[in-house]
Amino acid sequence: MLVKIFGSAVFGINATSITIEVNIDKGVGYHLVGLPDSAIKESSYRIAAALSNVGYQLPVKKIIINMAPADLRKEGSAYDLSIAMGILSATRQIKEDDFSECVIMGELSLDGTVQPIKGALPIAIQAKEDGFKHIFLPKANECEAAIVDGINVYGVENILDLINHFEGGANIEPTVLNQEELFQIEDDFATLDFSEVKGQDNIKRAMEIAAAGGHNILLIGPPGSGKTMIAKRIPSILPPMTLEESLETTKIHSIVGKAQNIGLIKKRPFRSPHHTASSVSLVGGGSYPQPGEISLAHNGVLFLDELPEFKREVLEVMRQPLEDREVTISRAKFTVSYPSSFMLVASMNPSPSGYFTDEKGLSQSTPQEMARYLNKISGPLLDRIDLHIEVNPVPFEKLAEISASESSESIRQRVINARKIQSERFAPYKGIHYNAQLNNKLMKMFCVLNDESLGLLKIAMNKLQLSARAYDRILKVSRTIADLDNSQDIQPHHISEAIQYRSLDREGWIR
Incomplete structure (x- = not known):
């Protein structure tokens, strides 16, 4: 019997949805394909022990597990839970055989406990973008995943809890976070002031x-x-x-x-x-x-x-x-x-x-x-x-x-x-939020100097033999000093102060 379970692989700061196909057939063997790493290949031992310790078993049959897309490298032990649920469903040890709306991820301990994984937040974001309605993750990861609106996040402590949830026994309640309380800034710098x-x-x-x-x-x-x-x-x-x-x-x-x-x-x-x-x-x-x-x-x-x-x-x-x-x-x-x-x-x-x-x-x-x-x-x-x-x-x-x-x-x-x-x-410029991020085009627009300021900067450039990059830095710092003064224009004293902050460019700074 063939069963499909859905997981996710993290690359950079983004995730990609993975289809885990579990096929049970006549014969003996445990075969993993789809570019799994060593941690995934070792999953058979963890899964066998975990299932045995919660009253289920790894079938003595030919088990073929394909992780698609097959040309995408997968790594880590976070696929234990999804593979285990696929095996249970494919061998009819549990009745649930439709996981099309779910993403399941988690590492299994030998006693069936679900251990935390890495990348829960990007996984939840990608699951929502791909149209999944539910995501089952380790209990320790539920808070970071529940940040994402529009998808039900369930924290799983033991594989037996997840089995009971799909079997119609004790349901796992979705995690709900108060978004307003979540983003309340609690800055406490009492010891570092x-x-x-x-x-x-x-x-x-x-x-x-x-x-x-x-x-x-x-x-x-x-x-x-x-x-x-x-x-x-x-x-x-x-x-x-x-x-x-x-x-x-x-x-x-x-x-x-x-x-x-x-x-x-x-x-x-x-x-x-x-x-x-x-x-x-x-x-x-x-x-x-x-x-x-x-x-x-x-x-x-x-x-x-x-x-x-x-x-x-x-x-x-x-x-x-x-x-x-x-x-x-x-x-x-x-x-x-x-x-x-x-x-x-x-x-x-x-x-x-x-x-x-x-x-x-x-x-x-x-x-x-x-x-x-x-x-x-x-x-x-x-x-x-x-x-x-x-x-x-x-x-x-x-x-x-x-x-x-x-x-x-x-x-x-x-x-x-x-x-x-x-x-x-x-605000109109994407990816630019503060002065240090200014590019050359925006500097020409927002770091305009009057003749006096320009003359002062020219003297400093010639005397200190500053590079073009140092010139840009001085302009950006001057723009910030002007902003602190609530000044729309960069004044000569803003340029002068910015030049003072180039100690290593000044001759004879070593006393």
């Missing part, structure tokens, strides 16, 4: 500009000057995620199994990989491609502490994602793409010893050693960082102050107002 940062007003200003325009920023300063402390507080001043951003972010985290039991991701990601990270862990890839840190930071922050300590080849692979805001991983037979529109926040010491050269002799490094240390970061990568900020140690008088600094909430409100201006300005 800018009010705890003493002094460093110029650094806070730079962080505010970076957050308002989504700009990349590099902090350069000696140990103990507050670089990491400030960087870790930047999520507290970022604007709330939109529903579209939240869904896209959740899809990426769902693929790697990080969205289980939480439903929609409502806070902007903050990823901080160690400097020993490989290029694959940062960008993504592998035999079975998975998103890397820069995709997991999509719509959020990627913090790289001690930037020169990262391997040069690891940093260089970030060039294209920083520019294109997308990672494309190519293999001989397929290509997958992951979005990577993140805000890069990096920090570094100015020299191998960690200190600037100053009159107190704190540095044990010569100017040549400091230049060599800085050269670990290539010019093209530095060009893609909008703001280079020099961070100096906080003087005792500031550290001893009792009064609190400006809170994250007040800074965040200004950032939100600036982002609102940008959203309204770029």
Whole structure:
């Protein structure tokens, strides 16, 4: 007897519906076809033990399972539940033989328990688009899948529960989420607030500009000057995620199994990989491609502490994602793409010893050693960082102050107002939401300079020998500063401030 069950395969951040055909015939054997990987081929052992432990059995017959389309590679153990239900139906151990409106996915334990899977959200989205009415997933995945309206999502704890559901016994109730409560933003930054940062007003200003325009920023300063402390507080001043951003972010985290039991991701990601990270862990890839840190930071922050300590080849692979805001991983037979529109926040010491050269002799490094240390970061990568900020140690008088600094909430409100201006300005343009995403065409429209501003920028370009990319960065940062001032036009003082945030381009910045 032939029975068809429907599942789904995830590629990139999207899914493709899969038809699992189970045919029982005379003979003996268990045959899987349709480009399954090793985890799927091992399913016969898990399925046999699970069925036996819940009172059913794997038939001693010739079982042929075809996963169509046959030329599409399938991977993972998420097909256990669908294959098991197909076998039970094909051998008439259960009466249900019409699964045409259902997608069934889940990994089986030997006792019949259904284990969580990866990619539940894209699977549910694709199931709805393909016209399915019901989707059965592990209990741990029901919240992330139930985000999708228009399809009934059922959380399954044990294969016996699913059998009883189709046999007409105890029905599994569909999961219902309150969409309004689901997207209520619950930002809690009580332990990471800018009010705890003493002094460093110029650094806070730079962080505010970076957050308002989504700009990349590099902090350069000696140990103990507050670089990491400030960087870790930047999520507290970022604007709330939109529903579209939240869904896209959740899809990426769902693929790697990080969205289980939480439903929609409502806070902007903050990823901080160690400097020993490989290029694959940062960008993504592998035999079975998975998103890397820069995709997991999509719509959020990627913090790289001690930037020169990262391997040069690891940093260089970030060039294209920083520019294109997308990672494309190519293999001989397929290509997958992951979005990577993140805000890069990096920090570094100015020299191998960690200190600037100053009159107190704190540095044990010569100017040549400091230049060599800085050269670990290539010019093209530095060009893609909008703001280079020099961070100096906080003087005792500031550290001893009792009064609190400006809170994250007040800074965040200004950032939100600036982002609102940008959203309204770029509303007609698809994929453009804030100033850091501006392309050359839109820059000509929205970064128009008067003669005085143009003359000031020309002097800076000639004196500092800035690249064309640095020119673009200065214009984008100037546009953000103008937005924070609620100014429609970019004024000379906006250009001047933006130029000040190119520390590594200024001659003699090493004291």
